[in-house]
Every structure is written in structure tokens, then in C-alpha cells.
Amino acid sequence: MKAIGPKLVIATHNAGKLREIQELLAPYNIECVGAAELGLPEPEEIGNTFVDNADLKAREAADLAGLPALADDSGISVDALHGLPGIFSARWAEDDEGNRDFGRAMERVWREVEAAGDEAGHDAHFTCALAIAWPDNGQVESFEGKVFGTLVWPPRGDKGFGYDPMFVPAGHDRTFGEFEPDEKHAISHRAEAFRKLVAALG
Ligand SMILES: O=c1nc[nH]c2c1ncn2[C@H]1C[C@H](O)[C@@H](COP(=O)(O)OP(=O)(O)OP(=O)(O)O)O1
Numbered sequence: 001m002k003a004i005g006p007k008l009v010i011a012t013h014n015a016g017k018l019r020e021i022q023e024l025l026a027p028y029n030i031e032c033v034g035a036a037e038l039g040l041p042e043p044e045e046i047g048n049t050f051v052d053n054a055d056l057k058a059r060e061a062a063d064l065a066g067l068p069a070l071a072d073d074s075g076i077s078v079d080a081l082h083g084l085p086g087i088f089s090a091r092w093a094e095d096d097e098g099n100r101d102f103g104r105a106m107e108r109v110w111r112e113v114e115a116a117g118d119e120a121g122h123d124a125h126f127t128c129a130l131a132i133a134w135p136d137n138g139q140v141e142s143f144e145g146k147v148f149g150t151l152v153w154p155p156r157g158d159k160g161f162g163y164d165p166m167f168v169p170a171g172h173d174r175t176f177g178e179f180e181p182d183e184k185h186a187i188s189h190r191a192e193a194f195r196k197l198v199a200a201l202g
């Protein structure tokens with residue numbers, strides 16, 4: 001992927017995402033630097049879609065760093081909750097001081113799913129928008145991936161991050177929290193978006 005080398009900003013402040021994106025990029029020999037490592041600010045996510053938010057995070061990082069930047073906006077959408085928390089997935093984990101607790105966020109999701117009643121079901125999907133922006137010409141390209149499955153309670157596994165412990169992908173019986181990294185990359189929303197990016201830029 002010459003178009004994005006030799007040095008790429010991974011424009012996320014989420015350690016779980018940073019690890020997964022580095023794992024996905026590992027075969028490509030691209031030097032990566034995280035947004036936190038560069039001291040970049042966390043932009044306000046004012047977009048109404050995953051793609052809009054990924055674009056604005058990539059754009060801002062590329063402009064500030066003067067390097068190509070890859071951003072990720074993602075979340076879990078629950079059918080019984082009409083697609084929530086969706087783009088608000090990180091915000092559902094925050095308290096008034098902005099500290100995140102995904103145990104509490106998962107409890108809220110489960111409580112609201114139960115309140116929606118049995119007919120509403122437990123179907124959910126993750127979406128990931130990856131956006132890459134270049135510093136000089138304003139160019140930005142985005143790619144989206146999804147993975148469908150069901151929610152379970154109680155949460156299981158500590159191998160992933162975020163909502164992984166309550167999500168069982170379709171056709172499996174373990175949660176993403178119980179998946180090894182390579183197993184998650186075989187089917188995840190993030191890996192699908194990444195494959196589209198590679199196909200477009202590779
Ligand atoms: O594979 C995943 N497995 C579990 N949970 C996930 C996943 N992918 C996104 N999620 C959830 C948690 C995350 O906090 C939120 C994204 O929110 P989102 O604003 O895109 O990311 P963030 O604020 O954590 O980091 P940043 O904006 O700096 O990239 O959705």
C-alpha cells in the first residue's frame with residue numbers, strides 16, 4: 001500500500017482499536033504512530049453517521065500531523081433499540097466526567113433490550129467506518145464493514161474491548177470477548193472495512 005506509506009497516523013485514542021488496526025496493518029510494512037503518541041486532540045464527533053465521524057477524525061489528524069491519517073468510527077447497533085447506541089456507543093459508556101466504563105454501558109444496553117420485550121429479540125450488529133485522509137490535497141476516502149449477531153447476558157471473555165463480551169457473531173457460540181485476535185479479524189466489521197480499503201488502495 002504505497003499510497004499510505006511510509007508513515008501513517010492511526011487517528012484513534014482507543015487502545016483496543018489501535019491494537020486491532022496495527023494487527024491488520026502488520027503485513028504491510030507501514031510505520032504507524034498513534035494519535036495519543038503524537039499528542040493530537042480528540043476531535044468532537046459532530047457527524048450523524050459513522051462515515052462522517054471517521055472522515056472528520058482522519059481529516060483533522062492528517063492536517064495537524066502533516067501525514068496520512070487513518071481513523072475509525074464504529075459502534076454497536078441494536079435492533080430492539082432502533083439502532084442505538086450506534087454512533088453513540090462510546091458516549092453510552094461515559095459518566096459525567098467523561099470516564100468510560102463498558103461494564104455499565106453493557107448493563108444499560110441489556111436493561112433496555114429487556115424493557116423492549118421478547119418480540120424485539122436480541123439481534124445486533126457492529127459497524128466500522130475506516131477513513132483515510134491525506135495532508136496536502138484534502139482527499140479523504142472511507143470504507144464500511146459490518147458484522148451481524150446477537151446479544152447475550154451475562155458478558156463473557158476479556159480478549160476484546162468495548163461491547164465484545166456481550167456480542168455473539170452469527171454462526172458462532174462464543175462472544176467476541178472470547179475470540180482470539182485472528183478469529184475476530186476473520187469476520188469483524190473492522191476487518192471487512194480494512195479489506196475494502198486494501199482493495200481500493202493496495
Ligand atoms: O470491535 C469492537 N468491539 C467492541 N466494541 C466496539 C468495537 N468497535 C467499536 N466498539 C464500541 C466501543 C467503542 O468505544 C465505540 C466506538 O466509539 P468511537 O467514537 O468510534 O471510538 P472511541 O471514542 O472509543 O475512540 P476514537 O474516537 O478515538 O477512535 O464502539
Ligand SMILES: [Mg+2]
Nearest residue numbers: 013042045090
Ligand atoms: Mg470517539
